[in-house]
Amino acid sequence: MGKHFFSETDIKSVWEQVSTAFWQRYPNPYSTHVLTEDVVFREVTSDNLLLSRRLFTKTNRMPRWAERIFPGNLSRSVYIIEDSVVDPANRSLTTMTWNINHATFMRVVERCVFLGERDRPVWTRITREAWISSGVFGLSRPIQEFGLARFRSNQAKAMKGLEHALSNLQKASTACHGESAEKHKHLNSASKSQKPQQYI
Amino acid sequence: MNSVGEGCTELKREYDQCFNRWFAEKFLKGDRSADPCSELFHKYHTCVQKAIKEKDIPIEGVEFMGPSREKPDS
Numbered sequence: 001m002g003k004h005f006f007s008e009t010d011i012k013s014v015w016e017q018v019s020t021a022f023w024q025r026y027p028n029p030y031s032t033h034v035l036t037e038d039v040v041f042r043e044v045t046s047d048n049l050l051l052s053r054r055l056f057t058k059t060n061r062m063p064r065w066a067e068r069i070f071p072g073n074l075s076r077s078v079y080i081i082e083d084s085v086v087d088p089a090n091r092s093l094t095t096m097t098w099n100i101n102h103a104t105f106m107r108v109v110e111r112c113v114f115l116g117e118r119d120r121p122v123w124t125r126i127t128r129e130a131w132i133s134s135g136v137f138g139l140s141r142p143i144q145e146f147g148l149a150r151f152r153s154n155q156a157k158a159m160k161g162l163e164h165a166l167s168n169l170q171k172a173s174t175a176c177h178g179e180s181a182e183k184h185k186h187l188n189s190a191s192k193s194q195k196p197q198q199y200i
Numbered sequence: 201m202n203s204v205g206e207g208c209t210e211l212k213r214e215y216d217q218c219f220n221r222w223f224a225e226k227f228l229k230g231d232r233s234a235d236p237c238s239e240l241f242h243k244y245h246t247c248v249q250k251a252i253k254e255k256d257i258p259i260e261g262v263e264f265m266g267p268s269r270e271k272p273d274s
Contacts, residue, residue, distance in 0.1 A: 020224045023216075026201040036204040038212065038248050039219075040259065042241065050227060055252070055259060057204055079257050083265045088228050096265045100258050109267040 001140060002133035003148040007155070009126050013166050015091045015116025018124045021165035022084075022093060022114070028164045030157040033059045035077060050086040055079065060102065063146055069139070070105060078102055091116030104135045106147045110155075128155060203244075205251025211244040 011018070026037045034056055041053035057077040067074055082097040093114040099107060110130040117123045130151055134143035203212040218237035226233065252259055 016224075016228050019228070020220070023220055023223060035202065037201045038203050038205075038208075039215070039241075040245070040248060040252070041264075042219075044227070044235070048230075048232065050223075051264065053264065055204060055248075055257070079259070081259065081262060081266075085265075086227075088230065096268050098267050100262060111268065 001144070002131055003144045005128070005130040005132070005148060005151060005155075007128045009159075010117070010123050011126060011163070011166075012122060013124055014122055015093075015114065015124045017166060017169055018114050018116075018162070019086055019093045021162060021169050024169070025158075025161045025165045028161040030160045030164070033061065033154070033157075035059060048088065050084075050088075052084050052086075054082045054084075056082065061150070066143065066146065073102060073105060076101065106132065106134045106143050108132050108147060108151060110151075126159075130155075203248060203251070204255065204257070205248050208244060208247035208251060211240070211247050215240040215244040 013021075025031070026034055036055075036057045038055045039052060040055050041051070043051045045051060057079055060073060060076065060078045062070070062073065078099050079101045080097060080099050082095055084093060084095040086093050095112045096109070097112070098109040108130060110128065112129075113125075113127045115125045115127070117125055132144050132147040132151060134140040134147065136143055201212075203209045215237060218240050222235065222237055225231075
């Protein structure tokens with residue numbers, strides 16, 4: 001059983017900008033359900049791949065009927081791991097994201113690939129695949145269906161969030177043409193409403 | 201963006217700023233010189249690991265890209 005999701009989309013942004021924006025997506029206006037974001041592991045391998053692990057906590061919004069059946073789940077956020085490999089030589093960024101708690105209720109595994117297109121270098125192809133399953137006896141089907149619906153909604157927000165981050169990066173490089181990277185970061189920070197004292 | 205460790209957010213911001221600059225200006229351009237962010241990461245990482253333990257977050261021993269090795273539920 002379980003539910004499967006697959007989507008493929010092209011965006012007109014250079015892969016280098018997409019992979020830079022990938023790390024700067026949070027917070028954004030569409031990510032109010034993302035409570036915390038942390039890098040817990042990072043390594044550059046000998047063949048120049050960047051491996052990272054991020055830990056997220058997200059709200060656990062469930063439909064009313066699920067809240068009634070699983071009242072204990074309400075109080076606990078969902079912990080999510082996102083592992084990624086950036087391969088600059090092949091212009092690819094591959095991510096694997098899954099929840100490490102609430103897994104019996106529902107497990108969502110998502111694999112995402114951001115690939116710079118060889119034939120159209122200003123475009124990036126985004127391939128997203130997800131598997132949604134539930135281990136709750138007798139309720140797995142409605143839980144999976146709700147999970148798939150929530151996943152679709154979240155991935156639409158994720159795309160908007162990425163586009164928001166890309167737009168910030170592009171604005172920063174237009175405004176700061178010729179200036180230092182430090183200044184670029186400040187403009188990016190401004191759009192994320194960070195404290196003014198942080199600017200030099 | 202907040203860190204899972206309430207006291208770690210400032211350290212996170214400093215590390216993120218350093219990383220974002222290094223990623224775009226060095227890593228993507230094939231510059232393999234030494235990572236300028238390792239000290240910042242170490243401070244931030246120590247703080248976050250403490251918070252993870254305190255909150256009992258089950259992240260220990262989870263294999264990198266774990267689910268890619270498992271058969272997806274069908």
